[in-house]
Amino acid sequence: MENSTGTTLQEFVLLGFQFDPQKQFIFLIFFAILYVLTLVENIAIIxxxxIDAHLSQLPMYILLSNFSWVEMCYVTATVPRMLYDLASSCGVISFQVCLFQFYILFSLGSTExxxxxxxxxxxYLAICHPLHYSQIMSPKSCYLLVAICWILGFLGYIVPVTLISKLNFCGPNIIDHFLCDPGPILSLACPPLGNVPFICQIVMHAIFFSNVIFVVVSYGIVIFTLLKSSNQGSLKKAFSTISMHLLVVTLFYGSVGGMYLIPGGESQxxxxxxITVFYTAITPFVNPLIYSLRNDQVKKALCRLLRRNMRLIFMRATV
Incomplete structure (x- = not known):
C-alpha cells in the first residue's frame, strides 16, 4: 500500500457521524443501550x-437460536467500534483491522x-409437505443445514477481501463511513483496479439476490398453499407464524436492498x-422482539421457565 510519495499507508480514518459533541454523546448513550439490549434479547432466546426440552427438538427453533448467534456476532462486529469512535472522536483504524471488519461483517451478513x-x-416443508416434514427435517438434517449456512456465509467473501488486500492505496486514507465498507475502500485504491470492483459486485449481488429469490418463491408457495386450505383455525395459526418471518425478512432485505438503490450525489x-445503521444496529434489536412477542411457543416456553424457577425459589425458601 504505497502512496505517490513512496511511503506506505498503514491506516485509514473513519469519519463516522460528524455531529457536534452534544449530539455525539446522545448517539453514544442511545447505541450503547441498544447494543446491550440486543445482546440480552438474543442471549435470552438462545x-x-x-434449556427448553420442547423447543430444542424443533428445527425452526434450532435455526432461530443459530440466527440469534449470528445477530449477536453481527452487531458486535460494528457497534462497539462505532461506540469507541463516538466516545474518542478518533476514527483511526489499521488497514488489517479494517479488512478484517469488512470480512467478518459481510460474512455474518451473508450467513444471516x-x-x-x-x-x-x-x-415451506412444514406447511406444504407436512407428512414428510419430520423425515426431511430430522435433527441430523437440521444441524447439517445449520453447518451449511455458516460455511457458505464465510466462504463467499474470501476472494473479495483477498483481492482488496493486494491493491495499492495512494491516499487520501479517509473513509466517509463509520465502518469498513468495500465501496469507500475501493474508492481510495490506486488505479488500475482491474476486475476487483466487478468481482466484489458479483459476489455481493449473487449472495443477496439468490437468497431473495429463494425466500420470495418459498413464501409465495406457502401463502398459495395456505389460501387453498379450508381449515380456518390452522390457516390463522400458520399465517401468524409466517408473518413474523416475513416481517424480519422485509426489514433486513429491504434495508440491505436499499443500498443498491441509493442515487449518486452529495447526500449519498x-x-x-x-441505512447501514438500520440493518447493523436496529434490526438485530427488533428481530428478537418480533420472534418472541408474536410466537406462542416462545411465550409458553418462557412461562414454563419462569414457573420452574419460581418453584425452585419457593422450595429453597421453605427448606
Missing amino acids: ILVL FFFLSAMALDR AELTKA
Missing part, C-alpha cells in the same frame, strides 16, 4: 431454546441471508450511513 433462506425452507454518504 438460552430458552437450549442463508439462515433466513433456511427458515423459509423449514416453513449520509444516506448510506443511515
Whole structure:
C-alpha cells in the first residue's frame, strides 16, 4: 500500500457521524443501550431454546437460536467500534483491522441471508409437505443445514477481501463511513483496479439476490398453499407464524436492498450511513422482539421457565 510519495499507508480514518459533541454523546448513550439490549434479547432466546426440552427438538427453533448467534456476532462486529469512535472522536483504524471488519461483517451478513433462506425452507416443508416434514427435517438434517449456512456465509467473501488486500492505496486514507465498507475502500485504491470492483459486485449481488429469490418463491408457495386450505383455525395459526418471518425478512432485505438503490450525489454518504445503521444496529434489536412477542411457543416456553424457577425459589425458601 504505497502512496505517490513512496511511503506506505498503514491506516485509514473513519469519519463516522460528524455531529457536534452534544449530539455525539446522545448517539453514544442511545447505541450503547441498544447494543446491550440486543445482546440480552438474543442471549435470552438462545438460552430458552437450549434449556427448553420442547423447543430444542424443533428445527425452526434450532435455526432461530443459530440466527440469534449470528445477530449477536453481527452487531458486535460494528457497534462497539462505532461506540469507541463516538466516545474518542478518533476514527483511526489499521488497514488489517479494517479488512478484517469488512470480512467478518459481510460474512455474518451473508450467513444471516442463508439462515433466513433456511427458515423459509423449514416453513415451506412444514406447511406444504407436512407428512414428510419430520423425515426431511430430522435433527441430523437440521444441524447439517445449520453447518451449511455458516460455511457458505464465510466462504463467499474470501476472494473479495483477498483481492482488496493486494491493491495499492495512494491516499487520501479517509473513509466517509463509520465502518469498513468495500465501496469507500475501493474508492481510495490506486488505479488500475482491474476486475476487483466487478468481482466484489458479483459476489455481493449473487449472495443477496439468490437468497431473495429463494425466500420470495418459498413464501409465495406457502401463502398459495395456505389460501387453498379450508381449515380456518390452522390457516390463522400458520399465517401468524409466517408473518413474523416475513416481517424480519422485509426489514433486513429491504434495508440491505436499499443500498443498491441509493442515487449518486452529495447526500449519498449520509444516506448510506443511515441505512447501514438500520440493518447493523436496529434490526438485530427488533428481530428478537418480533420472534418472541408474536410466537406462542416462545411465550409458553418462557412461562414454563419462569414457573420452574419460581418453584425452585419457593422450595429453597421453605427448606
